[in-house]
Amino acid sequence: MGSSKLLSLLVTLYLLAPTSISSDVSLSPEELTQIPVKFLDFAKKPEIFYWMVNIRRKIHENPELGFQEFETSKLIRAELDQMGIPYKFPVAVTGVVGYIGTGQPPFVALRADMDALAMEESVEWEHKSKVPGKMHACGHDAHVAMLLGAAKMLQVFRHEIKGTIVLVFQPAEEGGGGAKKMLDAGALENVEAIFGLHVSSLFPVGTVASRPGPTLAAGGFFEAVINGKGGHAAIPQHTIDPIVAASNVIVSLQHLVSREADPLDSQVLTVAKFEGGGAFNIIPDSVTIGGTFRAFSKESIIQLKQRIEEVVMKQASVQRCNATVTFDDKSFYPVTVNNKNLHEHFQKVAADMLGVQNIKENRPLMGTEDFSFFAEAIPGYFYYLGMNDETKGKFETGHSPYFRVNEDALPYGAALHASLATS
Structure with a gap:
């Protein structure tokens, strides 16, 4: 060479x-x-x-x-x-x-x-x-x-x-x-x-x-089951309506970002799942909702997760319903x-x-x-x-x-x- x-x-x-x-x-x-x-x-x-x-x-x-x-x-x-x-x-x-x-x-x-x-x-x-x-x-x-x-x-x-x-x-x-x-x-x-x-x-x-x-962002998924008492839509006084309870829960969840988060600290909370009922004239026994939450700091995501659970449980209770909240740990990313x-x-x-x-x-x-x-x-x-x-x-x-x-x-x-x- x-x-x-x-x-x-x-x-x-x-x-x-x-x-x-x-x-x-x-x-x-x-x-x-x-x-x-x-x-x-x-x-x-x-x-x-x-x-x-x-x-x-x-x-x-x-x-x-x-x-x-x-x-x-x-x-x-x-x-x-x-x-x-x-x-x-x-x-x-x-x-x-x-x-x-x-x-x-x-x-x-x-x-x-x-x-x-x-x-x-x-x-x-x-x-x-x-x-x-x-x-x-x-x-x-x-x-x-x-x-x-x-x-x-x-x-x-x-x-x-x-x-x-x-x-x-x-x-x-x-x-x-x-x-x-x-x-x-x-x-x-x-x-x-x-x-x-x-x-x-x-x-x-x-x-x-x-x-x-x-x-x-950090993010994860949550699911909540809101349990009430079903019955005929014509006599709602004999039921405990989980659809109304779930609706109140969803509205309250939206306030977690708009009213509790620092506007300069980006956060997102979206309810993208709402399942319940199968007929126009029957109030179901339970409703399932679910969604995602995201934030740009570890502290914010922990706070958001804690408040999601509190809001779901307490808002359901106000409407005389019981609720369980689960978080999918497999889908939680920092x-x-x-x-x-x-x-x-x-x-x-x-x-x-x-x-x-x-x-x-x-x-x-x-x-x-x-x-x-x-x-x-x-x-x-x-x-x-x-x-x-x-x-x-x-x-x-x-x-x-x-x-x-x-x-x-x-x-x-x-x-x-x-x-x-x-x-």
Whole structure:
């Protein structure tokens, strides 16, 4: 090999390593900023890009719900086996945790969620869901493909990594709290930081969006059963009407945000379920209501939960009814808080790769994300990967039966994963 080719190879390896390799090559700060660019160029190679596309489409055709991702997990393990990447399985039923590097500190994790949603796909295309009533309508198929893409690149340069990159393939993000189960199973043992991403149709392909501090709300679900005494609608005096009681409860619940919450402390309480009665002239014995509550601080969400229970019980009592309130602990997610130091790191890496003009500030959202469990346990960072392209038609937001993924975004996600972890 000629000396110029050897120097070029050493520089390339150096640029893709988090710390210097054993050579005399010395790089300037300007050259170091090329690390993310090199990863993006690598991810855009046709053999890498179309490999990720193929994986994403295979997963999309065979969607699986939370803790049922057996075939998805099998595909991930097969790809890791082919790459020679060791992993732990099963972790939290279907989860997979892979390792690239020395097996020694520092440990940095990258996360992808695997589960689909219980909805029928309405997009007609070659790789439409083959499973009735199930669809990847939130981009988790793309998340898995991008993390595998990052793994493929990182494994090529595994001998240059001075630490360990942990690949977290997580089940059951959509309401199952899979991240919590992964934590409980020790998936993040020794890990010092974790990064997660989500595709977004709100931002153009080639851009990213995030913010430091609270970025997604804490939230949970509640259900209340209000018991009265049924009877004929013509003689209501002989009944204890749970419908009237439930109506009073709902009105009072709305006051918890409008009258008790600080207007500068974002909170949401929505009753979205009301079930009771089956005839126009019969007052039922009981009514069931349910809904969701969300807030941007731990203190606010605890207070809101406590007041929901008090209002339901006491308002029902005023109407001579009895009530029980239950909270679904599996669906309760903490606030997703982005670590400020990791935000600075993200800003630098993303700017080096995409340019400062392509980094957007994302406003806080009242949606929830179980990445919050990871970010509550260790420093974490969650960001959005733009995928909108008006030349390819409208891209719907998540949880729509018309949701589509712009596969042109895959190299950006894979390269960001690799760059954030190695540096």
